Amino acid sequence: MNVTACVATRGDVDMQPVLESFPDDWETIVWNNGSKHCVIDGTTWVPVKNLGPHARFAAIKYASHDLIYVQDDDVIVSDPGLIVAEWLDILEGYDRDDVVVCNMPPEFRSHYPDSAMVGFGAAFHRDGPELAFRQWDEHGFARDDLFLRESCRIFTVLTPQYLVDVPKVDMPYASDPNRLWKQPGHVQSRDKALGMARQVRDAH
Numbered sequence: 001m002n003v004t005a006c007v008a009t010r011g012d013v014d015m016q017p018v019l020e021s022f023p024d025d026w027e028t029i030v031w032n033n034g035s036k037h038c039v040i041d042g043t044t045w046v047p048v049k050n051l052g053p054h055a056r057f058a059a060i061k062y063a064s065h066d067l068i069y070v071q072d073d074d075v076i077v078s079d080p081g082l083i084v085a086e087w088l089d090i091l092e093g094y095d096r097d098d099v100v101v102c103n104m105p106p107e108f109r110s111h112y113p114d115s116a117m118v119g120f121g122a123a124f125h126r127d128g129p130e131l132a133f134r135q136w137d138e139h140g141f142a143r144d145d146l147f148l149r150e151s152c153r154i155f156t157v158l159t160p161q162y163l164v165d166v167p168k169v170d171m172p173y174a175s176d177p178n179r180l181w182k183q184p185g186h187v188q189s190r191d192k193a194l195g196m197a198r199q200v201r202d203a204h
Contacts, residue, residue, distance in 0.1 A: 001023075001025075001026075001067065001081070001084055001085075001088070002027075002064075002065040002066070002067060003023070003025075003026045003027065003065055003067045003068070003069050003084055003123075004026065004027040004028070004029060004060075004063035004064060004065045004067070004068055004069070004126075005022050005026050005027070005028045005029065005068075005069045005070070005071075005080070006029045006031070006056045006057075006059040006060060006063065006068060006069070006070050007028070007029070007030050007031070007056065007059075007070065007071060007072075007073055008030075008031045008033060008051075008052070008053060008054075008055035008056040008059070008073065009030060009031070009032055009033065009034070009073040010032075010033055010034045010073075011032040011033065011034025011035050012034060013073055013074065013171070013173055015030055015073060017076060017171070018071070018073055018075075018076065019042075021076050021077060021080065022069075022080055023080070023081055026069070026080075027040070027041055027063065027064050027065060028040070028041055028042070029041075029059045029062055029063060031048060031051070031055035031056065031058065031059045032048075033050040033051065033052060033055055034050075036048055036049060036050060038059060038062060040062055046062065051148055052148045052149055053148070053149060053150075053151065053152060054147070054148040054149070054151045056070045056118075056152075057070075057129045057133075057151060057155070060126050060129065063126060065126075066125055066126050066127075067084065067087070067088075067123065067125065067126070068123065068124055068125070068126050068128075069083065069084055069121070069122070069123050070118050070121075070122050071103075071118070071119060071120060071121045071122070072119035072120070074170060074171045074173055075119065075120055075121075075168050075169065075170055075171060076168065076169045076171065077103060077120065077121040077166055077167075077168045078166060078167040078168060078169070079166055079167075080121055080166075082164070082166050083101055083103050083121045083122065083123045083164060083166055084101075084123045086101045086123070086162065086164050087099070087100075087101040087123040087124065087162075090162050098125070098127075098128050098131050098132075098159055098160060099124070099128070099159065099160045099161070099162060100116070100118070100122055100123070100124040100128060100155065100156060100159045100160070100161055100162070101122060101123045101124070101161075101162045101163075101164060102116035102117060102118055102120075102121075102122045102156065102161055102162070102163055102164070103120040103121035103122065103163075103164055103165065103166045103168065104116055104117055104120065104163045104164070104165065105120065105165055105168070106165060109163065112156075114157060114198070115153050115156045115157045115161075115194060115197070116156040116161045116163060117152070117156075118152045118155070118156065119152070120166075120168050121166060121168065124159070128155070128159055129151075129155050129159075131158075131159070132154065132155045132157075132158035132159050133151070133154070133155070135158050135200050135201075135204060136154055136158070136196075136197070136200055139199065139200040139203060141196055141200070146189060146192065146193055147193075149189055149193075150189055150190060150192075150193030150194075153190060153193050153194055153197065154193055154196075154197045157194060157197035157198060157200075157201055158197060158200060158201055
């Protein structure tokens with residue numbers, strides 16, 4: 001499978017365990033928001049901006065392949081290839097490559113009735129996020145700081161989802177105070193973005 005894995009990081013954690021969890025033949029792109037550079041397959045360095053969580057989507061422009069895999073930098077997914085395989089299996093039921101497969105443990109699903117998390121692993125066609133974000137643009141919403149922080153939720157509200165449950169293990173630093181979900185205003189930002197994304201969805 002020709003896959004590009006795109007991972008965003010602050011640059012304050014060891015990315016090697018995450019990279020080693022991917023199949024050897026996958027292309028990898030690590031967007032380092034801290035040092036403001038992007039590393040492709042461990043060798044090519046590209047200067048970039050700090051785009052927060054949205055960096056995983058911005059990294060797609062450097063991807064060589066159409067099939068994209070993303071996850072957070074603080075989790076090890078037991079078999080990322082299974083998530084990609086599910087995307088390939090269900091694609092036949094859709095007219096366009098606009099479905100996202102998200103790895104969502106059951107305990108999280110009740111909190112996201114019409115959206116999904118991509119941090120535990122997600123697979124989609126490289127054009128999928130931009131298809132969703134153009135709807136956001138056309139509705140008159142800006143690609144501002146809220147968008148950069150919450151674009152994962154915006155993407156999944158505006159994209160057909162298929163949920164899987166592939167075992168994962170959180171890294172020891174997944175609950176550190178500097179993690180995004182630990183920041184003040186996290187719930188408020190999440191809920192605001194979800195509300196706006198639903199407005200876009202319901203207008204189409």
